[in-house]
Every structure is written in structure tokens, then in C-alpha cells.
Amino acid sequence: xxxxxxxxxxxxxxxxxxxxxxxxxxxxxxxxxxxxxxxxxxxxxxxxxxxxxxxxxxxxxxxxxxxxxxxxxxxxxxxxxxxxxxxxxxxxxxxxxxxxxxxxxxxxxxxxxxxxxx
Amino acid sequence: xxxxxxxxxxxxxxxxxxxxxxxxxxxxxxxxxxxxxxxxxxxxxxxxxxxxxxxxxxxxxxxxxxxxxxxxxxxxxxxxxxxxxxxxxxxxxxxxxxxxxxxxxxxxxxxxxxxxxx
Numbered sequence: 001x002x003x004x005x006x007x008x009x010x011x012x013x014x015x016x017x018x019x020x021x022x023x024x025x026x027x028x029x030x031x032x033x034x035x036x037x038x039x040x041x042x043x044x045x046x047x048x049x050x051x052x053x054x055x056x057x058x059x060x061x062x063x064x065x066x067x068x069x070x071x072x073x074x075x076x077x078x079x080x081x082x083x084x085x086x087x088x089x090x091x092x093x094x095x096x097x098x099x100x101x102x103x104x105x106x107x108x109x110x111x112x113x114x115x116x117x118x
Numbered sequence: 119x120x121x122x123x124x125x126x127x128x129x130x131x132x133x134x135x136x137x138x139x140x141x142x143x144x145x146x147x148x149x150x151x152x153x154x155x156x157x158x159x160x161x162x163x164x165x166x167x168x169x170x171x172x173x174x175x176x177x178x179x180x181x182x183x184x185x186x187x188x189x190x191x192x193x194x195x196x197x198x199x200x201x202x203x204x205x206x207x208x209x210x211x212x213x214x215x216x217x218x219x220x221x222x223x224x225x226x227x228x229x230x231x232x233x234x235x236x
Binding site: 026103 | 140154215219222225226
């Protein structure tokens with residue numbers, strides 16, 4: 001996903017918009033991607049873009065598109081690191097601007113997943 | 119808005135979907151409509167469709183479209199009453215399925231409005 005590197009613009013914390021955040025979370029795949037990051041591989045809540053390909057049965061271009069929506073909304077930060085691009089959840093920025101929203105959404109997501117698999 | 123009456127289908131509480139709810143809230147006008155209902159005219163959190171026309175500088179057809187999105191997502195219930203259609207926030211259903219989500223979104227919305235007008 002090296003083509004992403006040219007466009008890694010991130011909105012500042014002050015520029016985050018609540019409807020834009022909700023819109024970005026309002027897609028099943030993107031919501032799953034954010035939940036995966038939040039409960040992710042390591043305690044830093046970051047994953048390499050490539051790792052998502054192993055988790056999701058979607059094309060690389062589809063993932064790239066959804067990463068872009070998440071990044072432009074301000075939900076994730078994307079940081080090139082060597083040949084990889086790391087994705088980090090912007091939990092603190094989101095909590096500062098919209099207290100409790102991400103937490104409530106992630107809890108409700110986990111609850112809905114648990115109910116489904118019961 | 120009598121043309122609405124033919125189509126007043128509402129998803130059951132069990133059929134509510136988290137991404138669909140977030141998508142419905144992920145539009146500035148719809149978010150404002152929901153916030154208006156939540157802090158609305160009376161303690162029942164219901165308003166007549168017509169009342170929104172007085173609040174929002176948008177066409178009737180635009181409001182009808184957004185009411186439809188909100189209703190189909192399960193955020194509002196629309197009840198014909200005489201010549202009017204009442205809109206009610208489905209706060210209890212939402213709280214039962216996705217605890218804390220609507221509350222957090224409404225609080226964050228109020229906070230962002232307060233910050234803007236400061």
C-alpha cells in the first residue's frame with residue numbers, strides 16, 4: 001500500500017467533526033476495522049495496513065479506500081515505517097473532542113458481536 | 119407530508135444495526151434533527167414533522183428524505199395523528215440494543231455546539 005504515502009494528511013484534533021466521525025464508523029467493514037485496532041495486536045493500538053488484509057476477505061484497493069475514509073475523518077493516524085504503513089487509533093484525540101463516543105460505540109459493537117454468536 | 123403515511127415501516131428493536139444507526143447519525147442535518155428531538159418541544163421527545171420545517175432552512179422533500187433514513191435506521195418512530203405525522207425518538211430501543219451510544223453522541227453534539235458558539 002505504498003501509494004498511500006503521498007496522501008497521508010490528517011485533520012487536527014480541533015478540526016474533527018462529529019457527523020464525519022459517525023459517518024466513518026457507519027459502515028460495517030470500517031467499524032470492524034476500528035474495533036480490530038482498538039482490541040488489536042499490541043497495547044499501542046497499532047497495526048500494519050498489511051495485517052488487515054489477512055483478517056478481511058476484501059481487495060487491497062477496498063481496504064485502501066476505507067483507510068482513507070477513516071484517516072480523513074480523524075479516526076486513525078497512518079504512519080509510514082520502512083516498507084510498511086502503520087495504522088493507529090486516535091483514541092485520545094477522539095476522547096478529547098467527543099468524550100465517551102468511541103468508547104460507547106466500541107462497547108456496543110462488542111455487545112452486538114457477542115449477541116450474534118450466541 | 120401525508121405522502122409519508124404509506125411507508126411508515128419501522129425495524130424491530132432486534133433488527134437495529136449499529137453501523138446503520140451511526141450512518142444515520144453521520145450527517146449534520148440528521149444529527150441536528152435527532153438532537154432537536156432529544157431536547158425537544160415536550161418531555162415526550164416527540165415533534166410534528168411540520169415543526170422541523172420551521173427550524174430548518176431546507177425543502178420539505180429534503181426533510182422527508184432524512185426522516186426516512188432516520189426511521190429506517192430505527193432512530194425515530196413516525197406516528198400519523200390526524201393530519202400530522204408525529205416523530206418520536208426511539209431512545210429506549212436504542213439504549214436497550216446499544217447502551218450509552220445515543221447518550222454519548224448527544225452529549226458530544228451539545229459540547230461541540232457550545233464550543234462553536236463560544
